[in-house]
Every structure is written in C-alpha cells, then in structure tokens.
Amino acid sequence: MIFKQNSKFQIISWSSIATQKDSALLLGNGASMAVDKKFSYTSLLNEFAYKGFFNIEEISLFDYFDTNDFEMILRFLWQSKHVNQALDIFNPKIDSTYKNVKSALIHGVSELHSEYDDVFNDLEPISQFMSKFDTVFSLNYDLIVYWAMMYGNNNPKHSFKDCFKHGVFDYEWQKYKSPIRFQESCTLIFYPHGSLALARSIIFGQEYKIANSTTYSLLDGIQNEWEKDDIIPLFISEGTVEQKVHSIQTTRYLNCVLNEVMPFPRSHWVIYGWGFGDQDAHILKSIKKSGAKRLSISVYRGSDEQEFCGRVYSAIHREFGHFIDIEFFDSYSPKCWNNA
Structure with a gap:
C-alpha cells in the first residue's frame, strides 16, 4: 500500500502500522540520534x-x-x-x-x-519496541541496542538473543528462533556492520563478543580489550558501498549476517532512522533477497520530509520494481522506538 494525499506522501502514525509474525526491524543512525545527539556526526x-x-x-x-x-x-x-x-x-x-x-x-x-546512566530511561521503551519483531538488525556501532537487549532480558516472558554462545557466534543461528523454557516469544539481534561489542584477533582470526560482568562497565571493558596488541574492533562506521562490502567479506560474522541472515525469508520490514544512502545499497539488496513484500519506513518530521519520501520511494522501486508496498510513518509516534 502506497500512501499519498494531494500528490504528497502520507505520513501515518506508528499505531497504524500492523506488524506481522515475521516482521524484521532495521535500525539506522537516526535511531541512535533519537537517544543521544552525540551520535549526530556524519563521519x-x-x-x-x-x-x-x-x-x-x-x-x-x-x-x-x-x-x-x-x-x-x-x-x-x-x-x-x-x-x-x-x-x-x-x-x-x-x-x-x-x-x-x-x-x-x-x-x-x-x-x-553515551554513558549507560545517560540512556537508561530509554532502554525500557526501546526493548519493548524491539520485542515486537522476530529479528532486529542494527547498522549502528554503538551499544544502545546491546544495552536495551540486556535490559529486556529481565522480562521472563520474552528473550533477546544475539546468537553468541560463550562469546563466539553460533553459525547455526536459526535454532535460536524458538523461545526457551517458559518464554512466550523471542527476538534475534544482529549487527550487519559490526558493533563496539565485537572484536577480532589478528593472530588467530577469531571474532568474538566482548562481555563484562555488568552492563555499567561494558564500555570500559571494551576499551581494555582493544588495548591488547593483536585485538582490533569489528565494526564498519562509514565508507562507500564498495569499501563496506569489501570489509564485510573479510569477516565471517558480517558476511553471514549480510548474505545469510538478512536474506532469510520474511515479508515485512520496518525501517527506523535509516537514510537509504548510496553507501548502504548492499543493505537494500539483502532486504530484497528476503522476499520482502512490504516496507514501513520512519520519517523524521521536518521541512524536507516529502523530499525524503520521494527519494526513498524512487530508490526502493529501482531495486524492487513495483511489486512492493511502501508506507511511511512518523518517527516521533507514541510507542515507537524510545517514544513514550
């Protein structure tokens, strides 16, 4: 369904968006900026x-x-x-x-x-929002999704899983899609461009998740891990599409997420805070491979919102053809992301 009104794109409320059982959520930098303006830099x-x-x-x-x-x-x-x-x-x-x-x-x-305490009040609404989805993909390197995932795992009826077991990613990730014990539902979390919480050993080539005993000290733990001689961070913060794809191909985890997890069959994608830039064209191609039939896209209210909708509308149809339903929703809608 493509919403237009008086030759303009209609921007509806999040409450009008009906998620499906297999809905996936893709988060761009706008999601981090909505939590803390510190992430507003472009490079x-x-x-x-x-x-x-x-x-x-x-x-x-x-x-x-x-x-x-x-x-x-x-x-x-x-x-x-x-x-x-x-x-x-x-x-x-x-x-x-x-x-x-x-x-x-x-x-x-x-x-x-951001410090953990600075974003703590946002973690509950974010975890509740993410729990509506079967799978969440965060393109951001920061720890907001990680912290919200850990906060949300205090809910006995729902679990968030990033498919890392004892710090190492399990490439049989599909087995984590089922709830465990007395849980009613679960959400899988993936990082197509890596994360501060991920690292790689140059000597052994091992890719792993950095863990600390408490979420409060996670950022310090990451910095301590990076100080080891052969340890380098596993995240891609910027670059052209060719540079990003090349970097992804050099790491097993990122390659798996882009070429196996994202193309896994799902009909509905909700996209929040992503600008659809040319440098991320590989992400849109992976979404297409999933067989997506419907895209729900957040719009930041401002003077150029119609220009954004038109540009995104054109980019999607160039990639998908005309066999795709598109709807735009207000990023400030109640119950959406970190909005009360």
Missing part, C-alpha cells in the same frame, strides 16, 4: 580529526588507502609491524602509528559515546 574519522585525536600523518594514512575503515588500517599497521619484526627491520614509526591510531579510537569512542 567518525572526521570527528576524531576535528577533536585532535589524529595527527596529519595518521589522517594521510586513511587518505592513502582511500578508506575510513579503522579496522582495516589497524590490521595493515599490525601486519606491517610484525613483518618488520620477522625480517629484523627496525621501523619505530609503524609501531608508534599503530599505537596512536588505536589509542585515538579508544579515547575518541570513550568521549563520543
């Missing part, structure tokens, strides 16, 4: 440079490889450092650059990310 690398976390040489390294991917740059530097060590080549600049880039990332994320 993590540019924000770090603006705040002085990187020097000119370190920024030029990203420019040389034409990337904003911290994981890739750290991996290249670590490999170069250890190749030099193996060949008995002394080059302290590579070692210092590796430490500086990693330190900048640690301190930059620490400064830009």
